[in-house]
Amino acid sequence: MKIKNDTIALSRLAKQSIIEFIKEERIQPDEQLPSEALLMDMMGVSRYTVREALALLEQDKIIYKVQGKGTFVKKVPVKIESGLEKLESITEIIKSFGYNPNGKCLKIEEITPTQDMIEKLKLNKEDKAITFTRIRTADEKIAAFCVDTVPKYLFKDEDIITLNNLSMFEYFSSKLGIHIEHAVAEIIPTFPTKEMVKLADVGSHELYILLRQIHYDNDGTPVIYSMDYFNPEVFKFKVNRIR
Amino acid sequence: MKIKNDTIALSRLAKQSIIEFIKEERIQPDEQLPSEALLMDMMGVSRYTVREALALLEQDKIIYKVQGKGTFVKKVPVKIESGLEKLESITEIIKSFGYNPNGKCLKIEEITPTQDMIEKLKLNKEDKAITFTRIRTADEKIAAFCVDTVPKYLFKDEDIITLNNLSMFEYFSSKLGIHIEHAVAEIIPTFPTKEMVKLADVGSHELYILLRQIHYDNDGTPVIYSMDYFNPEVFKFKVNRIR
């Protein structure tokens, strides 16, 4: 077993190599992997690289380690599906559920931000904001109703376009050079708002999941204040929880 | 700035040391930290240790790195302490909200597991299971209604006790030597079940958040199948989402 490459990190290759080894050797759940020293010899890499690879496998819940004993394959290697803790655009989520994502931008408004928006988006009192109200569909079914508020100063006027199929993340990345990497979401069970009933033809007694989120740039700048209402018949929200 | 210790990992000490440095030197948001080489000299440790410490700070969303430029303090160092992605017992969550946790065990039953339980808990067809139905309170307010199902083979008979104040996690850890480290939770908005209305005097039109969870031991064994209904007036569920 030898691995070599120029573009991909050795530790990634080592990880894949170990996965293949588990499959080929038919290592069963709870059985022991070769020791780090052995893996070093097998793959011809240093201990650092082996440990990096094992750390990646541990993150993926495929293996576990016990000091003094060894490294083992998990009984139930829970594959990380796209849990809520992984930040994805709604477009991406809809695709991952196997639906065809679509959408319509219902409204773009310049607003005076609320006190909460001013705090969360770190705005000055004079700053204005732009609100995008959109409806998202999955195979024609109503999937989500999104109200996203963004500080006005991020845009040049010509940047404000309608967002139909385009993901907000892609829009920010390609048009504004802003790369969203982190969000804090609050999960709130709720009924549809009056606006949803009026604009989106949603039954007023159906249950929805509201994700009240602040999205941050990689340098920590808050850039989007969003209120997204999800149809629980379309989305099954899961979270991987680690102690 | 020197750091030295015998019990705590050097990289942890280095992390704290860097945090203190940021405070003392009043390094402002978006300002640059000393380079890794400088930090090595300042703290008298190797580059590996410095990078470990910086990795911890990056996980905590306190700093960010840009290759070729340097390491910087985030604009808004967001650190949501108890996000849903962090697995905590309900007792711990209630405490972290500043309430006084309490509870009552309403029912302990031996049941024949459902097909879903058999699959998720990896049971054999003959296996029985034990269901614990409990109500949890925070400062006397109804906080959650918990129905936890556990394979019977995990218990010796004398182990089955009533769980009142005791956390399920502590119970497993101390009585059974099982350390729960991971769970997959599905988030479902719902109304109270008939059982909740009957046993817990809950209004049938109130909204609840159902967490449908499978809990895993550190070796990947599924050990608890739980259906926990949370009162959203007590719990504000947040999630840190990373791209």
Place this chain on the structure above:
DNA sequence: CAGTGGTCTAGACCACAAG
């Protein structure tokens, strides 16, 4: 005791950003 993973050091080369 020997074998395992946990931590740390010292040194090297690379890719990227900015002058």
Place this chain on the structure above:
DNA sequence: TTGTGGTCTAGACCACTGC
């Protein structure tokens, strides 16, 4: 070209496990 972070190697000592 210089300085930064990204990756990798080789070697060391420790703590824990099980014989």
